[in-house]
Amino acid sequence: MLPSSQPKAIVIGAGILGLAYARSLKLAGFSVDVFERSAKASGSSIRNFGMVWPIGQPKGTMLDRAMRTRDIWINICKSANIWHKQTGSVQLLSNILELELGKEFIERENPHRPKLQLLNKEQTLSVLPIAHKQNTHGSIYSGTEIIVEAREAIRLIPEYFAEQLGIRFHFNTTVTEVQPHRIKTSTQKTYEADIIVICSGYEINLLFPEVFAAAPITISQLNMLRSARISQTIPAVCAGLSFLHYGSYEKLPSSAIYKKWVTDNYPAQHFHGIHLLISQNYTNQLTIGDSHDYGQHHDPFQSNDVDQHIIDYLNDVLDIPNLSIAQRWTGQYLKLTNGKSEWFEQIEKGIFIANGPGGAGMTLGFGMAEDTISQMIG
């Protein structure tokens, strides 16, 4: 412990994990400084759908963590006057096989999840009028999902945490060196702390590159689209291909048959790791995605073919007349290759890495910080 009355913590990175650890450390009694190399957070956390998505988490620790994270999001957004919407979610089932998987999922998961329901075609069309009139066979409705506008929320939370919790944020300040109890920054300053938490996301070459090189990780790159505003208001949406993308759907009786069906019927989507997620913001624009390309290096060139495969699939499950795309971007996140959703490790005395929720950092971040903080403060 440094010789001061209040213990000190340094958090590196102001993405969702950096914010979550800053909050938990502050609530545990630490004086907290957050260092972010950009003028505003610009990593995974502002490029995502803003979906807090418990439905995708397997029952047990991860579902509990997601539900707690959801509650924390709602509290913060309400207190800080940040836009959020408790939309729930609709997973479209667009053929007989998907309907069967939907039934299997509901039967297995109903005891563990609140507000879960199988909707028939008519009910689906009434909750989601833009569902494809012919192809829709039904849907899974879940009432637990919420949406935030990530690019705003992640940039507004620091103001709220600074004002309400007294957390100090240092933007435009890259941490260039980390040693036990001490960091150096691009502003040529040295700061000391009892605990240092590295929440650097997919930036694996700056701090402790040898630790990242030895870790079971890859980086996923995703193509993302945003539409012009549409006239309807909709809940968060996913569709059949999502059965292959979330831990919660694993090992359903028809999973293997469905995987084969997808390989045969949607080979391009399967190849590019495409499934459909759609979130709507307060101006009724849709954030649409996504594809998954894995590897340690990604070229910066976004393929129009991949975007078109996403749109083609969208048109099979939804009817959105005159859909017009207003923005395109890519996002990346660090993914663990050992099947886990948490990488929390002390790499030197008082220096911790917090990473690993992959495609679910918005859904798991606040809960992960709460769950792991006891390992830091003993």
Ligand SMILES: Cc1cc2nc3c(=O)[nH]c(=O)nc-3n(C[C@H](O)[C@H](O)[C@H](O)COP(=O)(O)OP(=O)(O)OC[C@H]3O[C@@H](n4cnc5c(N)ncnc54)[C@H](O)[C@@H]3O)c2cc1C
């Ligand atoms: C396209 C896309 C869609 C997604 N959709 C969802 C979703 O809807 N729901 C969901 O739950 N999850 C989603 N995810 C996953 C989620 O966004 C990530 O899990 C999460 O944002 C990771 O947060 P992070 O804080 O670890 O990383 P980041 O958000 O990348 O933050 C790391 C920060 O550290 C800073 N940094 C790095 N090195 C230094 C240094 N040396 N000094 C100072 N600062 C440094 C970076 O500038 C960056 O701001 C999505 C991800 C992507 C890419």
